[in-house]
Amino acid sequence: MLVWSRSGRATTATIALVLFGVLYGLPIAVIALASFAGQWNSVLPSKPTLEHYVNALHGDSLENLHVSVVTGFVASLVALVSGTWAALALRVQPRTARRVLDAVFFIPSAVPSVSVGLGLLVAFSQPPVLLNGTTMIVVIAHFVLISAFTYGNVSAGLARLPVDFEQVAESLGARPFYRLRRVTLPLLTPYLIAAFSLSFALSMGELGATVMVYPPGWVTMPVGIFALSDRGAIFDAAALTMVLAITTAIVLIGLARVPTRASVR
Amino acid sequence: MRAELADVAPAMATPAQRERAGVDAASSGIRFDDVTVAYNDVVVLDSLSLTVKPGEIVALIGPSGSGKTTALRAVAGFVRPLRGTISIGTRDVTNVAPHARNIGMVVQNYALFPHMRAEENVAFGLRARGAPADVIRERVPECLRMVGMASYAKRFPRELSGGQQQRVAIARALAIRPQVLLLDEPLSALDAQIRRSMLDELARLHRDLPSLTVLYVTHDQTEALTLADHIGIMRDGKLVAFGDAQSLYRYPPNRFSAEFLGRANLLPVREVATTTAGMARVRFGADALIARNHHGLPDGGECLLCVRPHDLRLSPCDSIGNVLGGVVKSVQWQGDMQNVELDVAGHALRLTCAPMHAPPAPGAPLAIHFSASEATLIPEHTLRG
Numbered sequence: 282m283l284v285w286s287r288s289g290r291a292t293t294a295t296i297a298l299v300l301f302g303v304l305y306g307l308p309i310a311v312i313a314l315a316s317f318a319g320q321w322n323s324v325l326p327s328k329p330t331l332e333h334y335v336n337a338l339h340g341d342s343l344e345n346l347h348v349s350v351v352t353g354f355v356a357s358l359v360a361l362v363s364g365t366w367a368a369l370a371l372r373v374q375p376r377t378a379r380r381v382l383d384a385v386f387f388i389p390s391a392v393p394s395v396s397v398g399l400g401l402l403v404a405f406s407q408p409p410v411l412l413n414g415t416t417m418i419v420v421i422a423h424f425v426l427i428s429a430f431t432y433g434n435v436s437a438g439l440a441r442l443p444v445d446f447e448q449v450a451e452s453l454g455a456r457p458f459y460r461l462r463r464v465t466l467p468l469l470t471p472y473l474i475a476a477f478s479l480s481f482a483l484s485m486g487e488l489g490a491t492v493m494v495y496p497p498g499w500v501t502m503p504v505g506i507f508a509l510s511d512r513g514a515i516f517d518a519a520a521l522t523m524v525l526a527i528t529t530a531i532v533l534i535g536l537a538r539v540p541t542r543a544s545v546r
Numbered sequence: 547m548r549a550e551l552a553d554v555a556p557a558m559a560t561p562a563q564r565e566r567a568g569v570d571a572a573s574s575g576i577r578f579d580d581v582t583v584a585y586n587d588v589v590v591l592d593s594l595s596l597t598v599k600p601g602e603i604v605a606l607i608g609p610s611g612s613g614k615t616t617a618l619r620a621v622a623g624f625v626r627p628l629r630g631t632i633s634i635g636t637r638d639v640t641n642v643a644p645h646a647r648n649i650g651m652v653v654q655n656y657a658l659f660p661h662m663r664a665e666e667n668v669a670f671g672l673r674a675r676g677a678p679a680d681v682i683r684e685r686v687p688e689c690l691r692m693v694g695m696a697s698y699a700k701r702f703p704r705e706l707s708g709g710q711q712q713r714v715a716i717a718r719a720l721a722i723r724p725q726v727l728l729l730d731e732p733l734s735a736l737d738a739q740i741r742r743s744m745l746d747e748l749a750r751l752h753r754d755l756p757s758l759t760v761l762y763v764t765h766d767q768t769e770a771l772t773l774a775d776h777i778g779i780m781r782d783g784k785l786v787a788f789g790d791a792q793s794l795y796r797y798p799p800n801r802f803s804a805e806f807l808g809r810a811n812l813l814p815v816r817e818v819a820t821t822t823a824g825m826a827r828v829r830f831g832a833d834a835l836i837a838r839n840h841h842g843l844p845d846g847g848e849c850l851l852c853v854r855p856h857d858l859r860l861s862p863c864d865s866i867g868n869v870l871g872g873v874v875k876s877v878q879w880q881g882d883m884q885n886v887e888l889d890v891a892g893h894a895l896r897l898t899c900a901p902m903h904a905p906p907a908p909g910a911p912l913a914i915h916f917s918a919s920e921a922t923l924i925p926e927h928t929l930r931g
């Protein structure tokens with residue numbers, strides 16, 4: 282404990298709460314208030330209404346929710362499988378090769394996502410791989426942006442896994458695939474869940490690349506929110522944002538509750 | 547004591563017991579043939595040649611970093627030798643995948659699978675090999691019973707004490723009826739008392755499974771002397787001594803093994819002169835001493851005289867007893883024994899004996915005696931005997 286005295290701890294806790302409230306709480310509170318607002322002319326909004334939520338859960342907006350959740354799940358799942366595979370495969374490579382590949386994986390997160398979207402758009406605009414205007418290109422864009430985080434999470438988990446477990450399993454007669462299924466993956470479960478949660482959250486909020494590549498029939502929530510606020514429908518955008526946040530939170534809380542035997546060490 | 551067990555055990559083993567071991571006639575030994583292992587170009591196991599006979603317990607001892615674990619890992623197939631071959635029974639396994647080697651292994655921290663209950667841990671090897679369900683149902687409780695853990699079958703590893711985890715780890719290794727059992731410092735994480743009782747249990751286990759070949763790595767000489775038929779002493783990746791426990795203890799082939807196994811007193815002596823068969827007279831300063839010349843050192847040379855702390859006495863012992871005069875440096879009482887440090891002509895000697903009523907005081911002159919048959923000459927310079 283850095284701070285020991287009772288009064289000192291109370292002071293630090295207060296400061297932390299205030300900072301937290303201002304930095305995180307205030308923006309969310311404003312959005313939350315706006316989502317219920319009929320009018321906002323003075324300091325606080327007036328004429329509270331649920332109308333924006335009704336809008337958010339109907340028609341195009343509901344469709345946006347569906348699109349986002351499906352995209353998030355599919356992209357995260359593909360990222361989880363390939364990120365795990367990559368982490369497992371790279372584990373046995375020489376360290377320098379691993380370092381280089383680690384860096385390469387993270388480059389998409391370092392460039393603006395708009396550029397990633399643009400890159401995909403240009404790359405897949407010509408036959409033989411013509412993906413422009415398809416749902417697929419949205420999923421691919423999300424995959425490119427989130428897979429580095431899945432990979433990073435899983436390889437962090439692998440690095441913390443003592444080799445003993447797998448070696449003992451092997452000496453007991455487990456073939457590589459059996460060992461992977463019964464020992465390595467179960468022991469990695471907490472990291473796999475964390476990786477999936479992070480990817481899902483990132484995908485749900487992804488805007489830059491999606492805006493570049495999305496086809497008319499596959500509009501994600503952030504794109505929908507962007508369009509609404511662009512049109513001046515701020516309160517509807519706020520309500521849609523709240524729906525997005527709550528949906529993501531529900532999924533993440535659900536994932537955090539998945540029981541893993543390995544997590545209780 | 548081990549020698550007796552080894553003689554009696556096969557006769558006592560019933561056919562059922564032998565069947566339980568699963569290997570019996572096919573019982574196989576382990577052979578290292580000129581095995582060299584390197585990590586990143588650093589040789590950590592240097593031309594190791596060693597044979598563990600079927601049904602035997604061999605202990606590898608040596609200081610930390612001497613390559614003991616590496617030797618085990620090579621048998622298990624976790625490291626690939628740079629050179630040389632490793633055989634289990636008549637099969638050359640140097641290039642066989644670990645899962646196909648039929649080895650039971652217990653590692654230092656047990657590595658029980660944390661997400662499986664004790665019984666699932668024990669069943670793991672059988673399941674991995676696709677054993678039929680009824681075999682698993684029968685053998686898992688049997689193995690747990692063998693190590694006295696039957697009532698803990700449903701526990702997760704985190705709910706077991708260190709000693710209990712160790713038993714489960716042994717049961718898990720035995721469940722597949724391996725040809726050889728590799729134990730890497732299995733007792734080092736346990737406290738002294740549990741270690742003693744586990745040592746007894748391991749000895750009992752081997753009486754029950756007389757055809758099981760065991761390679762046992764430890765840095766504790768008591769474990770090695772208690773359990774092993776043969777002991778190999780490692781140093782810097784090399785095997786510096788190998789022999790049956792008794793003769794290695796009584797006639798260490800070199801200085802390192804004399805000091806490592808049983809902390810011997812070593813005195814530099816010269817002018818070896820063979821007297822009767824197997825005995826020689828040597829000079830230590832102006833004193834003449836007589837000792838066994840088990841290694842047949844040539845007359846006239848220099849060597850070391852090795853005598854164990856408990857073979858040094860305060861009163862004369864027999865007709866050809868040797869006497870040395872020294873000065874007491876310190877006296878330590880350790881409950882069941884007394885530890886006396888002496889200075890003999892500039893050399894430190896250690897003597898242990900039963901607790902005395904009136905122990906000598908530090909600074910007092912003292913005459914110590916030892917029997918010629920309990921002192922051994924060992925070569926001064928060579929590492930290998």
Ligand SMILES: Nc1ncnc2c1ncn2[C@@H]1O[C@H](COP(=O)(O)OP(=O)(O)OP(=O)(O)O)[C@@H](O)[C@H]1O
Pocket residue numbers: 585586590608609610611612613614615616617765
């Ligand atoms: N994976 C590895 N990579 C590089 N060097 C290693 C590796 N494992 C062991 N070594 C080195 O090999 C040498 C022998 O190690 P080993 O584990 O066999 O020693 P040990 O005799 O079992 O020691 P201890 O009694 O401490 O367990 C040591 O110098 C160690 O640093």
Ligand SMILES: [Mg+2]
Pocket residue numbers: 614615616730
């Ligand atoms: Mg070791």
